[in-house]
Amino acid sequence: MNKKNASTQLPTINVIPKKKRIRLSYKKQKVVMGIVFLLPWIIGFIFLFAVPFIESFRYSFYELTPKSGEIIKVFIGLDNYVYAFNEHVARNTSFKVELINTTLDALINLPVLLIFSLFIAVMLNMEFKGRAIVRAIFFIPVILNSAAVASALGGGDAIASLLEAQGIDKIFDLEFYLLQTGMSEWLITFIVGLIDRIYTILSLAGVPILLFLASIQSVPKYLYEAAKIEGATSYETFWLITLPNVTPHLVTVTVYALVDTFLTSSVSDIISDELNHQNWGLSSAMAWVYVGTIIVMLVSLGLLAKGLKIGGSHYEE
Amino acid sequence: MKNKLFNKLKLMYENIYENLTNPRNVMVRSKKSKEIIMVVLRNVLLFGLCFVILFPTIQQISMALRAPEDVNNPAVVWIPLHWSLMNLKIAAVVLDYKNALLNTIKISVISMFLQILSTSLAGYAFARLKFKGSNILFIFVILTIIIPPQALSLQQYLYFKDLGLIGNELSIYLMSGLGMGIRSGIFIYIFRQFFRGLPKELEESAQIDGAGVFRTFWNVMLPNARGALVTVGLFAFVWAWNDAYYVKIFEVSTSDFPLLTMRLINAAEGMYAALFYTGGLDLIGQDVWENPLFLSLISNVAALLMMLPLLIMYLFVQKQFVESIERTGIVG
Numbered sequence: 001m002n003k004k005n006a007s008t009q010l011p012t013i014n015v016i017p018k019k020k021r022i023r024l025s026y027k028k029q030k031v032v033m034g035i036v037f038l039l040p041w042i043i044g045f046i047f048l049f050a051v052p053f054i055e056s057f058r059y060s061f062y063e064l065t066p067k068s069g070e071i072i073k074v075f076i077g078l079d080n081y082v083y084a085f086n087e088h089v090a091r092n093t094s095f096k097v098e099l100i101n102t103t104l105d106a107l108i109n110l111p112v113l114l115i116f117s118l119f120i121a122v123m124l125n126m127e128f129k130g131r132a133i134v135r136a137i138f139f140i141p142v143i144l145n146s147a148a149v150a151s152a153l154g155g156g157d158a159i160a161s162l163l164e165a166q167g168i169d170k171i172f173d174l175e176f177y178l179l180q181t182g183m184s185e186w187l188i189t190f191i192v193g194l195i196d197r198i199y200t201i202l203s204l205a206g207v208p209i210l211l212f213l214a215s216i217q218s219v220p221k222y223l224y225e226a227a228k229i230e231g232a233t234s235y236e237t238f239w240l241i242t243l244p245n246v247t248p249h250l251v252t253v254t255v256y257a258l259v260d261t262f263l264t265s266s267v268s269d270i271i272s273d274e275l276n277h278q279n280w281g282l283s284s285a286m287a288w289v290y291v292g293t294i295i296v297m298l299v300s301l302g303l304l305a306k307g308l309k310i311g312g313s314h315y316e317e
Numbered sequence: 318m319k320n321k322l323f324n325k326l327k328l329m330y331e332n333i334y335e336n337l338t339n340p341r342n343v344m345v346r347s348k349k350s351k352e353i354i355m356v357v358l359r360n361v362l363l364f365g366l367c368f369v370i371l372f373p374t375i376q377q378i379s380m381a382l383r384a385p386e387d388v389n390n391p392a393v394v395w396i397p398l399h400w401s402l403m404n405l406k407i408a409a410v411v412l413d414y415k416n417a418l419l420n421t422i423k424i425s426v427i428s429m430f431l432q433i434l435s436t437s438l439a440g441y442a443f444a445r446l447k448f449k450g451s452n453i454l455f456i457f458v459i460l461t462i463i464i465p466p467q468a469l470s471l472q473q474y475l476y477f478k479d480l481g482l483i484g485n486e487l488s489i490y491l492m493s494g495l496g497m498g499i500r501s502g503i504f505i506y507i508f509r510q511f512f513r514g515l516p517k518e519l520e521e522s523a524q525i526d527g528a529g530v531f532r533t534f535w536n537v538m539l540p541n542a543r544g545a546l547v548t549v550g551l552f553a554f555v556w557a558w559n560d561a562y563y564v565k566i567f568e569v570s571t572s573d574f575p576l577l578t579m580r581l582i583n584a585a586e587g588m589y590a591a592l593f594y595t596g597g598l599d600l601i602g603q604d605v606w607e608n609p610l611f612l613s614l615i616s617n618v619a620a621l622l623m624m625l626p627l628l629i630m631y632l633f634v635q636k637q638f639v640e641s642i643e644r645t646g647i648v649g
């Protein structure tokens with residue numbers, strides 16, 4: 001304790017030697033301060049992450065029932081997992097169905113999301129009038145992306161069913177207007193589907209666009225200048241300069257996008273629902289299935305990236 | 318006369334023909350037309366997407382400004398027939414807006430500062446104050462990003478129950494202060510990448526001038542990390558504002574301490590009951606509140622009321638935020 005206190009003192013030149021403080025070398029000071037800086041995080045990590053994480057693994061094999069201030073634990077082996085996969089039903093869906101859907105969605109949407117956000121990031125990086133405004137608008141979905149707002153916009157289940165009973169879906173029904181213009185039906189379904197999804201993609205793409213934009217801007221400017229002098233078109237500069245320089249950060253963006261997709265998916269909603277209904281053992285088991293799925297996906301993506309040699313920097317290091 | 322005209326026309330034609338076939342001109346033209354097509358495409362796409370982003374908000378604003386009676390009028394789509402702030406008033410009553418807003422601002426601001434403090438310290442330690450095993454610890458940071466909060470909530474709930482912090486905002490502050498708040502892992506990552514990108518000379522010169530490690534961090538490194546601070550601060554604030562998960566698990570939102578997110582969710586799930594209990598029904602006639610469209614309209618307006626402060630705040634920080642991306646090496 002004494003050591004730590006001393007190290008926070010500033011080693012100024014006119015320190016009076018009489019006081020005899022234990023003075024550490026700067027290197028040692030750095031180590032001690034490193035631990036001090038990390039202390040809040042370490043405490044939080046142990047008590048609010050590591051222990052709960054392991055405990056929830058243990059709980060996933062128990063049936064937990066709350067009873068007058070304490071929790072009764074009964075060991076039931078793998079029953080929670082079996083139940084989650086075979087019997088679980090929530091509203092009009094089940095855990096298994098949602099898990100498979102989310103995984104497939106993530107696998108299909110991830111490349112789309114990456115390409116889309118890189119494309120938008122490249123565009124937002126160009127010089128044009130009103131760029132600042134457009135950029136600011138593109139990050140609005142990140143800010144407004146909240147479960148509360150989404151549920152309010154959906155109008156809640158009660159209102160939605162009421163409206164459906166009356167045959168009114170939305171106040172502004174795009175499909176209805178398009179049908180009136182006399183377009184063929186599949187085209188309308190396609191357009192409406194795309195527009196419905198654009199907002200979801202945009203709200204997921206906010207942070208990836210941000211990361212890509214930062215990544216593009218960290219590319220040395222002289223590369224672009226040299227390419228311009230050599231007469232490269234913007235198409236060529238994208239493939240030969242922007243893309244190779246961005247690939248090292250592809251892994252970061254992919255991990256973020258994957259985790260985000262799962263966090264906002266219906267799977268995590270089901271788990272929170274079970275948690276709130278005090279089916280604690282079941283929700284722990286589900287959470288562990290979720291964790292297992294996401295780790296398997298990340299590891300296989302990591303192996304894929306290693307196999308394709310994505311992730312190493314293109315020029316330096 | 319005719320011949321003269323013909324000759325003139327022929328000359329003109331030849332001129333134009335030569336102009337068209339001249340390889341240099343062809344090049345210039347094709348480049349120019351490509352550029353124009355690019356610009357048009359880009360503008361259509363970007364401004365189209367901007368419209369898609371802004372559309373729901375514009376729609377909500379239009380809804381907020383119409384009189385409740387207009388709900389029954391199918392002719393009103395965009396522009397209200399009767400302008401009125403009644404919907405806003407009713408939605409504000411439903412949300413208990415004044416109290417809920419103040420509480421939400423309080424909880425967001427405090428947890429934002431706590432999160433910035435804990436994650437910047439940790440990020441700096443991971444970037445510059447390395448010791449044996451700090452790389453292993455950093456792998457754990459990545460783990461905290463990946464693991465969903467649902468896997469941890471039960472035990473966290475039991476902890477806070479033992480401490481008597483359930484139903485108390487302190488539980489949220491404790492999580493933020495100990496670097497386990499909403500997506501703290503990502504913030505630590507951003508700070509680490511950023512501090513790693515700052516030149517080593519900064520630290521060395523501070524050391525030579527006699528600054529200790531903490532002083533170097535506080536007076537030299539942190540002011541230079543403005544970009545990362547703005548980014549992390551904005552995200553921390555916004556995510557705390559929008560958070561409905563932790564607030565629900567730790568039962569922070571009570572009738573004495575209402576929070577916008579929980580009020581909004583509860584209202585959206587049972588709008589009629591919410592209107593009834595808060596006395597919102599007395600503000601309008603029966604013919605209006607019997608219409609389910611009106612209930613949906615109020616929940617839309619309530620959502621707008623929740624987002625509005627964020628949008629206004631974003632309007633002010635937006636410039637710094639966008640600039641901060643430019644200057645940071647968030648990605649390193």
